[in-house]
Amino acid sequence: MVGIVRASSTYDLLATWRSQTSDLQNQLNTVSLEVATGLKSDVYRSLGFQSSEVLALRMQFSRNEDYISSNELLANKLDVTALTLSGIRDITQDFLNIATPNANAPTTSASGLQAAALAAIEQLTGQLNTTYQNTALFAGIDSGQIPLQKWEGVDADTGLSPSDVLANVIGGGFADGTDAAQKASVLEDIFSSTDSINPDRNFEATFFNGSPLQQSGGAATPRLKSQIDKNTTLSYGIQANDPAFTDVLRGLSMIAAIDVSTIGDGEAYDAWMSNAISALSSGVSGLIEVEAKLGSQQQALDERISAQVSLGDVFNSRINNLEGVDLYEASSRILLLETQLQATYTVTSRLSNLSILNFL
Amino acid sequence: MGISTAFRNSNSGLVATARWAELTAANIANANRQGYVRRTLSTESAPGGGVLVTGVTREVNSSLDRLFRSELAGVARQGVIASELDNYSFRLGDPADSLSIAGQFSNLYSGFGLLSNSPADTSLQNNVLASSLGLAKTLNDASNTLDQTLQSVTAGINNDVGLVNEHLNKIAQLNIQIGNEPQANNFKASLQDERALEIDALSVLVNINVRTSSDGKVGITTSQGTLLLDKGTAFNVSYDTSLGHLKVGNTEITPNKTGVRGFSQGQLAGWFDLKDDIIPQMKLQLDEFARVLVESFESADTSLSSGQAGFFTDQGAAYNPSQLEGLAGRLTVNAAVDPNRGGDIWRIRDGVGAAIEGPAGDSTQPLGFLAIFETAQSFDPQAGQGSTVEIADYLAGMIADQKLVQIDAQINAEELGGKAQVAQSARLGVQGVNLDSELQQLIVIEQNYAANAQVTQSIGQMLDALLAAI
Numbered sequence: 001m002v003g004i005v006r007a008s009s010t011y012d013l014l015a016t017w018r019s020q021t022s023d024l025q026n027q028l029n030t031v032s033l034e035v036a037t038g039l040k041s042d043v044y045r046s047l048g049f050q051s052s053e054v055l056a057l058r059m060q061f062s063r064n065e066d067y068i069s070s071n072e073l074l075a076n077k078l079d080v081t082a083l084t085l086s087g088i089r090d091i092t093q094d095f096l097n098i099a100t101p102n103a104n105a106p107t108t109s110a111s112g113l114q115a116a117a118l119a120a121i122e123q124l125t126g127q128l129n130t131t132y133q134n135t136a137l138f139a140g141i142d143s144g145q146i147p148l149q150k151w152e153g154v155d156a157d158t159g160l161s162p163s164d165v166l167a168n169v170i171g172g173g174f175a176d177g178t179d180a181a182q183k184a185s186v187l188e189d190i191f192s193s194t195d196s197i198n199p200d201r202n203f204e205a206t207f208f209n210g211s212p213l214q215q216s217g218g219a220a221t222p223r224l225k226s227q228i229d230k231n232t233t234l235s236y237g238i239q240a241n242d243p244a245f246t247d248v249l250r251g252l253s254m255i256a257a258i259d260v261s262t263i264g265d266g267e268a269y270d271a272w273m274s275n276a277i278s279a280l281s282s283g284v285s286g287l288i289e290v291e292a293k294l295g296s297q298q299q300a301l302d303e304r305i306s307a308q309v310s311l312g313d314v315f316n317s318r319i320n321n322l323e324g325v326d327l328y329e330a331s332s333r334i335l336l337l338e339t340q341l342q343a344t345y346t347v348t349s350r351l352s353n354l355s356i357l358n359f360l
Numbered sequence: 361m362g363i364s365t366a367f368r369n370s371n372s373g374l375v376a377t378a379r380w381a382e383l384t385a386a387n388i389a390n391a392n393r394q395g396y397v398r399r400t401l402s403t404e405s406a407p408g409g410g411v412l413v414t415g416v417t418r419e420v421n422s423s424l425d426r427l428f429r430s431e432l433a434g435v436a437r438q439g440v441i442a443s444e445l446d447n448y449s450f451r452l453g454d455p456a457d458s459l460s461i462a463g464q465f466s467n468l469y470s471g472f473g474l475l476s477n478s479p480a481d482t483s484l485q486n487n488v489l490a491s492s493l494g495l496a497k498t499l500n501d502a503s504n505t506l507d508q509t510l511q512s513v514t515a516g517i518n519n520d521v522g523l524v525n526e527h528l529n530k531i532a533q534l535n536i537q538i539g540n541e542p543q544a545n546n547f548k549a550s551l552q553d554e555r556a557l558e559i560d561a562l563s564v565l566v567n568i569n570v571r572t573s574s575d576g577k578v579g580i581t582t583s584q585g586t587l588l589l590d591k592g593t594a595f596n597v598s599y600d601t602s603l604g605h606l607k608v609g610n611t612e613i614t615p616n617k618t619g620v621r622g623f624s625q626g627q628l629a630g631w632f633d634l635k636d637d638i639i640p641q642m643k644l645q646l647d648e649f650a651r652v653l654v655e656s657f658e659s660a661d662t663s664l665s666s667g668q669a670g671f672f673t674d675q676g677a678a679y680n681p682s683q684l685e686g687l688a689g690r691l692t693v694n695a696a697v698d699p700n701r702g703g704d705i706w707r708i709r710d711g712v713g714a715a716i717e718g719p720a721g722d723s724t725q726p727l728g729f730l731a732i733f734e735t736a737q738s739f740d741p742q743a744g745q746g747s748t749v750e751i752a753d754y755l756a757g758m759i760a761d762q763k764l765v766q767i768d769a770q771i772n773a774e775e776l777g778g779k780a781q782v783a784q785s786a787r788l789g790v791q792g793v794n795l796d797s798e799l800q801q802l803i804v805i806e807q808n809y810a811a812n813a814q815v816t817q818s819i820g821q822m823l824d825a826l827l828a829a830i
Contacts, residue, residue, distance in 0.1 A: 006787070007789055007790075007792075008788070008792070008794060009789060009794060010391050010392070010792070010793060010794055010796075011391060011393075011788065011792055011793065012784070012788035012789070012792055014392075019781075032380055039723045042767075043454060043773075044760070044763040044767055045767045045770075048764065048767075049760070049764070051455070051759075051760035051763060051764065052756040052759070052761070054460050054760055055455050055755070055756035055760060056752060056753055056756035057460065057830030058455055058456065058462070059465070059466045059755075059756065060752075062466050062469075063466070063470060063473065066470045066473050067473070070473065070474055070478075073477070080467045096565060104387045133478075133808070134480075135480050135721060137476075138719075140719070140721065141721045141722040141723075142720065142721065143480055143719070144719075144720035144721075150733060185761075211719060222723075222724050223724070224374045225724075225727065226476070226477045227473060227476050227477060227721050227727060227730055231731075231734050231735075233727060237721075245542075260492065300545075310812035323455065354801045355799075356800060357793065357795075358793075358801075360799070
């Protein structure tokens with residue numbers, strides 16, 4: 001026999017047809033699933049070494065979404081804080097307007113000052129005790145506590161109320177200008193919580209229930225903080241024992257504790273009232289500073305939120321590119337596979353009819 | 361001489377044609393049987409001029425056999441890796457799966473993030489606890505699955521060693537039987553078919569070299585030269601569990617080991633890949649992840665005293681470097697933060713070692729824990745993800761790598777399967793039965809037989825005429 005005849009085994013032919021048909025059917029099923037879901041059926045197999053990118057992106061996307069929602073909550077909290085601070089400044093300024101004419105000597109309005117001061121203290125206490133989602137805004141990290149005692153409210157630890165403290169300091173009245181100045185100085189120590197002679201009278205002991213400015217070792221007490229982005233924290237805590245507020249409360253307390261129109265000694269009056277007015281003015285300036293700082297923090301937070309929203313869109317788009325399937329491309333693949341399968345069926349059927357058996 | 365020789369010659373033609381028909385019928389009957397090799401008749405001229413049937417030939421191409429068997433061994437090695445890792449790969453989940461290790465880790469990261477902004481919120485504290493318990497459990501399950509896979513691998517090795525010995529013993533027996541058959545007849549051809557099937561089955565398990573000697577017996581060695589079978593003697597393979605070595609007698613044949621004359625492909629090679637490389641590496645990667653969780657939470661927790669266990673523990677104890685192996689399977693959340701186990705939920709905010717509850721709004725410790733997720737940590741470079749990376753990146757790389765081990769094995773198995781298919785088709789082309797070709801031969805056989813019968817009849821008539829004349 002000349003030449004090489006390459007035969008094929010009948011068994012092998014049938015097996016090959018069967019495996020080719022089932023392979024096409026499997027591919028068709030996979031692509032149909034991808035068209036139905038819009039996602040790759042086996043992301044890891046399709047992406048290979050890029051799979052780790054998808055996983056990392058998903059984690060980053062999820063964290064970014066968390067940052068956006070917690071930052072929006074924080075933004076709301078800061079809005080409430082800003083509104084409250086504005087209210088506090090208005091109350092203080094209004095009082096200052098009626099108190100200032102009486103700074104050095106009493107005028108006809110002096111007799112009404114005590115009642116006005118008490119009313120202002122009550123309003124301020126209410127404002128400073130504002131809560132947001134069950135946590136106090138101005139208590140520092142002891143946010144479960146109500147920051148300020150009411151004027152007549154007795155502190156459980158010291159057994160004193162704010163009015164008791166003032167009464168204790170003022171005593172029977174002022175002997176002269178020096179006495180008044182000395183008592184005003186004691187009040188300065190008390191409101192800055194530095195009176196070591198009688199610490200129970202201190203602002204942080206009796207008036208205020210929140211976090212002290214300093215811990216026992218002398219280190220500053222941590223403030224309310226929020227993580228607004230990766231490795232970025234915002235320290236936004238404003239506390240009712242901050243200097244701006246203690247100045248305001250000191251000035252108001254000095255006028256609320258005694259009817260200044262009854263102070264007989266002119267020098268005593270001058271010393272006492274000018275100290276109180278000065279405290280109030282300093283307090284108002286302090287409040288403006290606090291509000292300004294808060295305002296810039298709010299703006300930074302808003303900008304951060306916008307950036308994070310944009311970043312979230314980028315992550316989402318990238319994830320869809322990696323995991324998603326182009327529907328048009330997938331539909332074309334289905335058409336191609338269908339055609340191939342039909343052709344295979346036709347050829348198989350025709351060839352299986354071609355046998356010498358039919359011609360014998 | 362003369363008429364009687366003619367008679368004898370045509371008779372031999374009838375006999376030969378009948379034998380040919382017998383073989384053709386056998387070929388057609390066995391056409392769809394796997395392992396059947398097409399028979400042909402071998403004939404030679406008889407001394408007087410007729411035809412002598414000398415035997416039955418099997419149409420075999422030994423180089424195609426060798427090619428097919430070696431591809432088969434390659435497919436089997438990849439195939440066993442792909443199928444054994446199915447269970448574990450399923451546990452790793454899809455990228456969007458929130459209950460996978462990556463999903464649980466992401467939940468924990470979010471949990472600490474939200475808590476650090478509202479540390480007083482007990483529902484957020486509970487959320488962190490739930491996420492950490494979920495992560496620990498998922499990690500435990502993954503580690504246990506790897507352990508179970510390892511057990512299954514050891515069982516697989518033992519099983520396949522038994523099968524290898526069975527095949528070797530059978531081949532040795534068939535060698536003897538084939539050697540005892542002096543003639544190349546149908547029975548001998550059947551024995552040779554059976555022996556070829558046994559050798560194919562052995563090639564799936566171990567890749568081997570087969571040498572046929574002049575007496576028809578085969579000798580089998582591993583692909584790197586260790587003798588497994590010599591004519592009628594099979595040398596049994598054994599598995600030394602304590603050392604993890606595969607042996608023939610005292611000779612080590614552990615696959616893919618340097619300095620050992622073993623083998624490189626086949627299902628047994630796949631089992632050893634899993635046992636010695638793939639699963640230990642995956643375990644190391646999981647254990648490193650667990651270690652970094654335990655150690656970083658210990659160092660970030662300012663409330664702990666020296667040696668005290670932190671947020672994540674080794675079944676309640678602090679991290680011990682000599683106990684790294686299997687840490688992922690033992691990772692637990694400290695009972696001190698879990699109210700269901702006698703702990704207090706506020707320790708999630710105040711630190712595991714805190715004796716009393718701290719200020720409600722103090723986010724210092726939660727921020728300290730959050731920083732673990734946002735700063736690079738040190739990992740063992742052996743785990744393959746770099747030595748200083750963020751945990752999220754380590755985890756993403758680890759999961760992708762582990763998934764790809766199985767996927768690569770599947771792809772390799774498919775590609776090698778394609779090559780094996782081509783080799784098989786070529787091999788069957790030589791040794792398989794083509795029905796059309798056999799049926800065409802039948803036509804020739806019919807004609808041949810009729811021709812010989814006609815000759816016999818003619819000679820018979822001639823003899824009758826001669827006898828009638830006497």
